[in-house]
Amino acid sequence: MTATAPELLTGLTEIVDEICGSATAEKVTLDATFDDDLQIDSLTMVEVVVACEEKFGVRIPDEALENLKTVGDAVTFISDAGVAA
Amino acid sequence: MRAAGLRGIGAHRPANRVDNTEISVRLDSSDEWIRDRSGIVTRGIAGPDETVVEMAVSAGGKALAAAGVDPADIGLVMVATCTLTHAIPGASGRVGARLGLRNAGALDLGAACAGFSYGLSLAADTVRCGTADNVLVIGSEKFSDILDPYDRSTAFLFGDGAGAAVVGVADVDGISPPVWCHDGDQADILQTVGNPPILRMEGQAVYRWATTTLPGLARAACERAGVEIGDLAALVPHQANLRITDSLVRALKLPEHIVVARDVVDSGNTSAASIPLALSRLLEAGEVRRGDQVLLLGFGAGLTAAGQVVRCP
Numbered sequence: 001m002t003a004t005a006p007e008l009l010t011g012l013t014e015i016v017d018e019i020c021g022s023a024t025a026e027k028v029t030l031d032a033t034f035d036d037d038l039q040i041d042s043l044t045m046v047e048v049v050v051a052c053e054e055k056f057g058v059r060i061p062d063e064a065l066e067n068l069k070t071v072g073d074a075v076t077f078i079s080d081a082g083v084a085a
Numbered sequence: 086m087r088a089a090g091l092r093g094i095g096a097h098r099p100a101n102r103v104d105n106t107e108i109s110v111r112l113d114s115s116d117e118w119i120r121d122r123s124g125i126v127t128r129g130i131a132g133p134d135e136t137v138v139e140m141a142v143s144a145g146g147k148a149l150a151a152a153g154v155d156p157a158d159i160g161l162v163m164v165a166t167c168t169l170t171h172a173i174p175g176a177s178g179r180v181g182a183r184l185g186l187r188n189a190g191a192l193d194l195g196a197a198c199a200g201f202s203y204g205l206s207l208a209a210d211t212v213r214c215g216t217a218d219n220v221l222v223i224g225s226e227k228f229s230d231i232l233d234p235y236d237r238s239t240a241f242l243f244g245d246g247a248g249a250a251v252v253g254v255a256d257v258d259g260i261s262p263p264v265w266c267h268d269g270d271q272a273d274i275l276q277t278v279g280n281p282p283i284l285r286m287e288g289q290a291v292y293r294w295a296t297t298t299l300p301g302l303a304r305a306a307c308e309r310a311g312v313e314i315g316d317l318a319a320l321v322p323h324q325a326n327l328r329i330t331d332s333l334v335r336a337l338k339l340p341e342h343i344v345v346a347r348d349v350v351d352s353g354n355t356s357a358a359s360i361p362l363a364l365s366r367l368l369e370a371g372e373v374r375r376g377d378q379v380l381l382l383g384f385g386a387g388l389t390a391a392g393q394v395v396r397c398p
Binding site: 041042043045046047049050062065 | 121122287288289290292293296297326328332
């Protein structure tokens with residue numbers, strides 16, 4: 001069974017909460033951009049990605065990072081990578 | 086087998102300090118942008134006469150003085166550097182000549198930012214085996230020679246300087262066996278290109294490797310040394326970027342009583358020089374004392390890394 005988009009969004013929000021704090025986590029929506037809306041810079045983005053890899057059991061290569069502009073991009077990438085629920 | 090330990094530390098910090106404002110003009114950025122990404126506020130930039138060799142001589146001489154060791158009693162000098170702009174000759178022969186190390190062998194050491202940690206380990210084994218009674222280990226770097234001042238990944242990050250240590254016979258062993266590792270499959274994420282060489286770095290990839298490798302390396306190094314993390318007096322990781330240090334501190338859930346070296350704030354990333362520079366600053370400030378146990382973690386281009394626990398001289 002594959003995790004649904006809402007489940008992935010919830011998981012991602014938990015990760016953002018842990019790394020960036022609750023004020024940032026409250027701004028997480030599918031349309032939110034990591035850099036402008038969430039103020040997550042390139043190095044913090046690496047921490048978010050590593051946490052996603054651990055939580056969802058997927059591999060997100062460095063080359064993919066630049067295409068993950070929004071939270072929705074990340075949800076789609078993880079979903080397409082076939083994460084198990 | 087004999088025991089080996091640190092006998093003295095020396096540092097050379099260039100007098101010329103360059104702050105973020107000056108650098109940020111060329112990068113279309115700002116002091117705040119640089120601080121956010123690195124924690125760096127200022128760094129030493131060597132003058133024309135402060136070559137890799139001259140800075141090594143300065144730091145090495147201070148380490149000899151601090152240790153109270155006569156230059157003639159040094160059996161081997163190792164200079165760790167990755168910023169010579171030529172391959173031949175290496176720095177160590179000239180450093181040995183300038184310091185009057187007339188009974189010493191001389192060799193240069195690579196391993197980039199991990200060079201000092203590897204050097205300490207080899208020096209300790211050299212002393213333990215009886216090959217030499219005293220070894221002078223120096224890290225000396227002049228990054229300003231190989232930086233592209235317009236590269237937003239590197240121009241603000243690196244600085245110049247040198248640090249050194251005398252390793253000699255001790256009553257109690259003060260340099261633990263190292264834990265080391267490498268990941269050559271990712272070697273090209275931190276490399277020089279062209280001639281003369283210019284440094285290029287894929288910052289996110291290096292950050293990922295460092296932050297995912299270091300916590301395990303730190304725990305393994307303590308375990309091999311037979312030391313609980315909570316028994317450390319200080320953590321002195323290679324001063325690559327304050328963000329990497331802070332991430333490591335979080336991952337290790339480091340107890341607050343352990344001093345964390347943050348010399349990168351004032352020195353930038355000085356590669357092989359950063360660990361002895363940071364350790365000397367803690368000693369000068371009285372934040373660590375003789376006999377205190379300190380975890381050193383070297384990591385960088387190669388990719389290669391090494392960690393060990395040492396006792397302060």
